[in-house]
Amino acid sequence: MDPHLLRTFVTVAECGSFSAAASRLGYTQSAVSQHIAALENDLGTPLLLRRPVVPTGPGERLLEHAGPIMLRLEAARADVQRAIGDPPGSLVLGASPLAASAHLADALSELRRTHPGLEVTVEVTGREAVAKGVAAGRFHLGLTDGIAAPSDPLRLFDLGALATTAVAHEPLVVALPVQHPLAGRQRLTLDELVDARWIDAPDTAAALSELRSATESDGIRSSIGYAGTDVLTLLSLVAAGHGLAVLPASVPHIVDAVVTVALSRPRLVHRVELLHGHADLPTATALATVLRG
Structure with a gap:
């Protein structure tokens, strides 16, 4: 064909x-x-x-x-080009919103210090776009995130010869409006929230499909969808009572009308992974080392 x-x-x-x-x-x-x-x-x-x-x-x-x-x-074309070419003098990094966390700026500063002359561009986009962009060669590296069991890697698309490097993981929290009846709790389980109103924000929060799989229930339903990549907008929707969202514990507290409560069960973590074409690509190895540190 x-x-x-x-x-x-x-x-x-x-x-x-x-x-x-x-x-x-x-x-x-x-x-x-x-x-x-x-x-x-x-x-x-x-x-x-x-x-x-x-x-x-x-x-x-x-x-x-x-x-x-x-x-x-x-992906095959990009992989061949990576194999025959020298590491680029410029680095284009695709990052999902929550993977582009506050410490990414410091990590990139360190990378540029150890690789003088390296020009860096960061594009924040959706998780699927990050993975496909790396596979197709549009991004030299990708930083993506998601939820998984503590010992499991992220489930990614079948994108050929991509290597992944785990760089961080942390606990999860549920973001609720301050007036929510459960806002004063110390911990919550997903089973307690199956019938709650949820915001379907697959690029800026835990995907509802993953939450359904974790609870083995189809009760987690969307009340509103958000297709953007801005965390502030997502939290504003939570504050207005449009629904709940599961986020990493380190998400900045930038909306006063939102509280976060630790998610205790099921045992899940927020993971960040670096996507790259070859495990020995110097910029990938260096960035992964800085992010883990």
Whole structure:
């Protein structure tokens, strides 16, 4: 299966239009039509309906595979480039919001001291975007976070030859508005909060899917979704009574109307891990050492 044809197919499916896909890809509409016809001929089945332009059943199945296939191709290219090239003179670090904690600034200062001339750029983005960005070579390193059992690593996407280095872990807390009936407690368990209102903020708090898995319950439901990456906005939503959130214990206390209560059960921790292409990449090793210290 030609990856160029696959890329064209995905773009047409996303755009819902041959002409829009041609514009995005820089092809003629005729070339796009030829790509789709060639892919359909290769697989022996129609993949797209033409009016409207939507995937057929087999096309939907192909779309499920296309994203991971294209990402693995990008990851392979990035891994080869890392293998043949010298460490870059500039470092682009992708970081999820909670992984880009207060001590990251000091860690990067130390890294620049030990690697004179290193130019550093930090991009704060979602957890999935961090992992995919490292795999595709857009980020030299990634700093991501999540919750896990104390002895377990984070569960990450299948992204090929990425190495991970654990750099920190800490207890979890539940963020509640000060007027919440449980705000005065010293400790809470998730079982006590199964029926509470929750904020679904998958890039700035513990993902609700992970909390459901930890409690083996589907009772943890979202009352509002937050798709951003700003912790202050998330805490403001908590303060306004829109729902609760599970966060690392070190989260800055920047909203007076929010209190945090230690989460005692189940036994989970907030983990931060460094993602990189090779375990011996000097900048990755140096940054991991500073972060752990």
